[in-house]
Amino acid sequence: MADGPLRELGETLRAARKGERCSGAVLASRAGVSQPTVSRVESGQRVASVEAVEQLIAALPFSQEEAKRLTLMARDAYALTSSEKRVDAGVSLVPGAGRKLLTSASVVWGFQNAMVPAVLRVPEYATAAGGGAGSFADWDRVLADEGKSFRFVVTESALRTWPGSGEFMPAQLEHLLTFAERANVSLGVIPWGRGLPMMPPHGFTLCDETGVLVETFTAEMTLTGQKHVTPYQDAFEALTAVAVTGDDFRRVVEGVAADITRFIQLIH
Template structure:
């Protein structure tokens, strides 16, 4: 019920914005929210709180009566969502739960700042740590499914650190460049010198609205529930906004590859 209301509300806001000849970036500036927040609201997705939706309504040229109706509509939907308690909401350490969540998701958003993400690791990278084989060895095959969308962000630092000798890193970086060309993959890097808008203490992967995967040193946690998913999704949106893609991504990766070649020769 709440999801249907949010979808209808998002459609109304999108139409109003377009009729006002207003871009998402301009509306975000007017309302004092981020551009990814505008996109999520217009697509009927939940954000951290109803206040952001109220700001968007107030920033559009609705009549006072219509703005009031839409505001009540938004508050009602968020109240319903808060009451929609899931029996599995919380933290799970069940082995394999994260893999199942990832392989069933249609949209996967991942961030890593200390290593190459599991989805992007070549076998040589994986095999350096035998304990990693079960979690990463076959995940990369999921990228070939064009019915799924992958939005992945890494920091330049994650490309400049590696397990073992690093002899495989040139091949690993070539693999990243190849993956970035896939039609269903958006791969970005946050270069050195760019400040992070948020500072996650660990890498994470958001799977649709269903849950978040977090790898720790000893276990893989699966976080479910609106609070967790929304917080991590908004963190990802903010990090993706400062990442570079396309040719800029290629230039960063090639610069890293050149530096690594000098180290491992």
């Protein structure tokens, strides 16, 4: 959530940028930061460090006095945050911590480059992946909450690989298309042949601005604290920018489903 000083700071920077007829991408290049960082600062949200905010201030045509005032405002806001110790900030391997975070979040973002996101798996996929059919019921209840907002991005490669025999994949892909029609769900896919702005080494799930869930081969890590959350938020925004949604998402998924159906028919 944005606090008062950062909201005021963000609005001031946005007004200055628009007064210059400067896009967020141009300002990001001029300041030496990422475009998602510009968006987050302008919306009053915190980023990884105050230095990025100072770079944005320096890149805009403020007077010397105004630039100094805004820089001090940013430093005071970030100093206040760093002085507030949080017992849950860091890395947790406690079983169930991630699920608790997910069920309490109002906004959930997820990226996967190898598998269908856990919260979108049909029971057969979940069982083949080792999660058990019971886990599907838990995620289904989470998705049924219309008060939550969900955004997921997957690579096309993640849709063309599967655990087990894969006989359930046509139903799994139809399940994705059905969820894409929900008002509180946005699904995107990064098609084959499209370059990525970065290649995350693993999938991840963001819960509000509170934490990140990262599933490894042996455990599920829950990362909290701004130094962990902000880089994942920036990565998700960058990946979203190269994903297709809506009708284009449907076309890619339907194409994958047709290919997999033909493959399954050939081997059976």
